[in-house]
Amino acid sequence: MSQEFELTRNITIGQYLPTGSVIHRLDPRFKLASFVIMIIAIAICGTYIGNLFALLVCLLMFALARIPLHYGISGVKPAVPFIIILALMQLLFYGEIAQGGTIFFQYGFVTISSEVIRLVVVSAMRFVEVIFLSSVLTLSTSTTELTHGMERLLGPLEKVKFPVHAFALIITISIRFVPTFAMEMEKMMKAQASRGAEFGTGQWWRIIKRTKDMFPIIVPLFNVALSRAEDLILAMEARCYTPGAVRTRYAHYKAAPKDFAAIGASVLLSAVILAIPW
Amino acid sequence: MEKGLTVRRIVIAGVLGAIAILLGVTRLGFIPVPTAAGNATIMHIPAVIGGIMEGWGVGLIIGLIFGVSSFLNATVPLFKDPLVAILPRLFIGVTAYFTYVGLKRFNEYAAIGVAGFVGSMTNTILVLFMAVVRGYMPAGVAASVAVMSGLPEAIVSVIVTLAVVVAWKKLGSSGKQKSKISGGL
Numbered sequence: 001m002s003q004e005f006e007l008t009r010n011i012t013i014g015q016y017l018p019t020g021s022v023i024h025r026l027d028p029r030f031k032l033a034s035f036v037i038m039i040i041a042i043a044i045c046g047t048y049i050g051n052l053f054a055l056l057v058c059l060l061m062f063a064l065a066r067i068p069l070h071y072g073i074s075g076v077k078p079a080v081p082f083i084i085i086l087a088l089m090q091l092l093f094y095g096e097i098a099q100g101g102t103i104f105f106q107y108g109f110v111t112i113s114s115e116v117i118r119l120v121v122v123s124a125m126r127f128v129e130v131i132f133l134s135s136v137l138t139l140s141t142s143t144t145e146l147t148h149g150m151e152r153l154l155g156p157l158e159k160v161k162f163p164v165h166a167f168a169l170i171i172t173i174s175i176r177f178v179p180t181f182a183m184e185m186e187k188m189m190k191a192q193a194s195r196g197a198e199f200g201t202g203q204w205w206r207i208i209k210r211t212k213d214m215f216p217i218i219v220p221l222f223n224v225a226l227s228r229a230e231d232l233i234l235a236m237e238a239r240c241y242t243p244g245a246v247r248t249r250y251a252h253y254k255a256a257p258k259d260f261a262a263i264g265a266s267v268l269l270s271a272v273i274l275a276i277p278w
Numbered sequence: 279m280e281k282g283l284t285v286r287r288i289v290i291a292g293v294l295g296a297i298a299i300l301l302g303v304t305r306l307g308f309i310p311v312p313t314a315a316g317n318a319t320i321m322h323i324p325a326v327i328g329g330i331m332e333g334w335g336v337g338l339i340i341g342l343i344f345g346v347s348s349f350l351n352a353t354v355p356l357f358k359d360p361l362v363a364i365l366p367r368l369f370i371g372v373t374a375y376f377t378y379v380g381l382k383r384f385n386e387y388a389a390i391g392v393a394g395f396v397g398s399m400t401n402t403i404l405v406l407f408m409a410v411v412r413g414y415m416p417a418g419v420a421a422s423v424a425v426m427s428g429l430p431e432a433i434v435s436v437i438v439t440l441a442v443v444v445a446w447k448k449l450g451s452s453g454k455q456k457s458k459i460s461g462g463l
Contacts, residue, residue: 040360043359082354082355086356089419090414093418094413094416119413123413123414126355126359127355130358138350170288171295173289173296174295177296178300181296181297211430214320215437217306218323219441222324222446223442225296225297226442228293232293233289241285243284
């Protein structure tokens with residue numbers, strides 16, 4: 001029962017596994033760009049061999065980053081029931097839409113063809129690959145590095161008046177406040193429970209009851225968050241923080257040949273993933 | 279309304295973004311409903327509230343944070359596709375803001391409520407549209423999900439948005455806690 005209230009335990013944001021591998025030591029700007037390129041290639045790829053190749057690349061990434069594979073698999077496990085439901089739905093309803101290929105079975109509106117099977121297999125593989133890639137990225141990069149990397153990557157947008165620094169600051173504030181609000185939420189849940197409130201104990205089909213249970217937590221959570229925001233605004237303004245002002249940086253990144261090699265490799269691998277015709 | 283990102287907008291976007299992430303990583307963000315989608319979500323509500331309180335830019339940024347966090351935490355294959363998880367979420371706060379601004383002169387409470395509804399429906403309709411376009415769901419199933427989980431989501435969104443925004447606006451009128459520099463709510 002006490003586990004019900006331990007929200008901070010489930011929060012894996014900022015989970016970082018320092019193994020000191022070559023992937024850990026990459027410049028965050030280049031690392032982020034490489035992963036984005038790969039994720040886009042995987043999202044577009046619709047072939048068996050292309051996806052199989054992408055899966056092999058993901059496994060190679062785990063080995064290179066020296067991160068145990070079970071971290072990736074633990075991300076896939078909770079999704080298995082959804083993958084099965086999605087596969088069944090696609091098998092039943094997609095016969096008419098995914099035209100072409102050899103028809104193996106047809107009865108009423110259900111048409112199982114080679115195209116439908118491809119859709120099912122490719123969707124499931126794509127999902128596993130994206131989980132693996134995002135696990136490698138977040139486990140090998142600290143949140144500070146990620147936000148710095150993102151800020152520098154978006155740097156060129158400053159020329160079109162995009163508030164890059166402000167945007168990075170927003171992300172940093174968000175990540176910083178998640179554990180704080182989780183603790184606030186725990187306190188509120190315990191306070192409500194001590195007054196006899198129950199959270200999510202109603203049967204799953206009693207939507208209205210379960211929704212009503214949440215209000216005593218959600219509404220105060222927003223109010224607590226907004227009053228904390230007010231304190232932070234005062235503190236920042238008291239220190240004369242000015243959005244958009246020119247400021248110096250503490251962390252400086254300098255690209256090394258290995259960073260260019262990483263981005264070259266991701267472009268090459270993405271091209272191979274997309275070029276494989278089957 | 280002041281243009282650009284002020285300190286107030288930066289902080290409120292960050293803080294509401296944190297709530298969007300928090301609702302995603304705890305079970306509190308999900309209301310189980312008996313549909314193919316599995317859950318109705320309330321994670322989009324910070325984007326709606328941010329849009330109403332601080333303008334479409336803040337709404338868009340919170341929507342982006344919500345989209346990226348739902349993409350990273352997804353256990354459903356549908357949301358591991360950035361085109362479904364991130365792109366539609368950008369518009370939640372934007373539509374909520376414009377609805378609020380359009381209706382504010384008639385009745386502020388109604389404007390907040392309708393903006394909550396519109397923001398929530400933007401999320402449902404655009405996500406399901408992208409799911410159909412990307413081939414995760416047939417149009418018929420998407421339509422039933424829109425009714426079965428989209429409507430409860432929208433109703434919850436109206437209630438929470440009204441409760442939070444109205445309470446906050448009253449708090450603000452006392453003038454005790456607000457910054458004198460940027461607090462012009």
